[in-house]
Amino acid sequence: MQKEGQDIQVFWFRRDLRLTDNVGLYNALQDKRYPVFPLFIFDTDILSSLPSTYDKRVDYIHQILTSLNQELHQLGSSLMVEIGKPTEVFEKLTTQFTIKAVHTNSDYEPYAIQRDKEVRSLLHTKGITLHTYTDQVIFAPGEVIKADGSPYTIFTPFSKIWLRKYEQLPHQEYTTDAYKKNWLSTPAQEIPSLAKCGFKKTSIQYTPPSIPYSIIDNYTDTRNFPAINGTSTLSIHLRFGTISIRQLARIAFTRNHTYVSELIWREFFMQILYFFPHVQTNAFKPKYDAIEWRNDTAEFSRWCNGTTGYPLVDAGMRQLNETGWMHNRVRMVVASFLCKHLLVDWRWGEAYFATKLMDYDLSANNGNWQWAAGCGCDAAPYFRVFNPTEQAKKFDSNSEYIRQWIPEVDTNKYATPIVEHTFARNRAIETYKKAISG
Secondary structure (H helix, E strand, O other): OOOOOOEEEEEEEOOOOOOOOOHHHHHHHHOOOOOEEEEEEEEHHHHOOOOOOOOHHHHHHHHHHHHHHHHHHHOOOOOEEEEEOHHHHHHHHHHHOEEEEEEEEOOOOHHHHHHHHHHHHHHHHOOOEEEEEOOOOOOOOOOOEOOOOOEOOOHHHHHHHHHHHHHOOOOOOOOOHHHHOOEOOOOOOOOOOOOOOOOOOOOOOOOOOOOOHHHHHOHHHHOOOOOOOOOOOOHHHHHHOOOOHHHHHHHHHOOOHHHHHHHHHHHHHHHHHHHOHHHHOOOOOHHHHHOOOOOOHHHHHHHHHOOOOOHHHHHHHHHHHHHOOOOHHHHHHHHHHHHHHOOOOHHHHHHHHHHHOOOOOHHHHHHHHHHHHOOOOOOOOOOOOOOHHHHHHHHOOOOHHHHHHOOOOOOOOOOOOOOOHHHHHHHHHHHHHHHHHO
């Protein structure tokens, strides 16, 4: 693949699986001294943590990589896909190639930070620099902070500063003709099969992202109604980087500020996880760790399977189990129900979502679950308990969404309610009050 004596640089794809408007890739391709060798690593530390070899997300990534590789073939190059621990992969590659630099886009999760630290250290011993760039967010953690340098823990002031800084940003799109010219020229090669990665084919089908302009335009009015096509469903593309956050923010900024606010929430939760990594395992507010959860495994199982007897909750869980996605409004209702009505530890629900959500993102999943449980930063107060029946009346008044996922809802085959709402609400409030006042 590499010509004898030829120096190269590596671009390491991760949460940025696209060729256009990709900051790290753009910068790598600007250095005309060395052709760019594109690399993706199926990290076995991550793969081995997945509960099943039948994982839609791995299949989805594999399909994206296949598409990406076909694009690279058109440019006279090929994507190298390795399977293993990143440090071991780079150790091997440095013996096979004369690598002058490695470029990649930053990732802010605790595991990713540690992984990159280890890779950087390894490369340093070989005289190779690891260059990192801000790509998956508009502002990296630490760029939107208080005057004293501390991070925001309340969304509203964070969003105000974010917007002020965004309005001052120069418009820059990280795309030039360079990407057509500076790839390492290689014969077309296929990527390793899904089976070689240790996973099986699923029903998921990757479709390249397209901007739903009309949905963004009407987002403020439609986003809360699960029966209609009122959300962009671009979260999965932001998760894997098949769409640029800069492109999406530019479009949303001129069309719908409610949608922009959702993009800011995404970055808010990312910086919370970055500055307060304890939230990965504990409540943001430590006193909430004292809550005496009931953690009834039979009730948790009914919640997982969508048989609680509360139609909106059950419809949401069945949608999640079948599709790997759940409507945003319904996510709040099912999360509140688990924590408040059943008094099941929010971490149980967070972990279940982590195994099912196609758009799973640690910071957003954690932040939203802690918000619903009342224990996170800027969270809903503990005494706010969603009434699932009232939520259904308000946001699915004709039961269209509910009937789509629970065909037996109006028959005697449907589950009886697992708990009575008023009783559960009072129990939750007393349990929470006892914990945080103790």
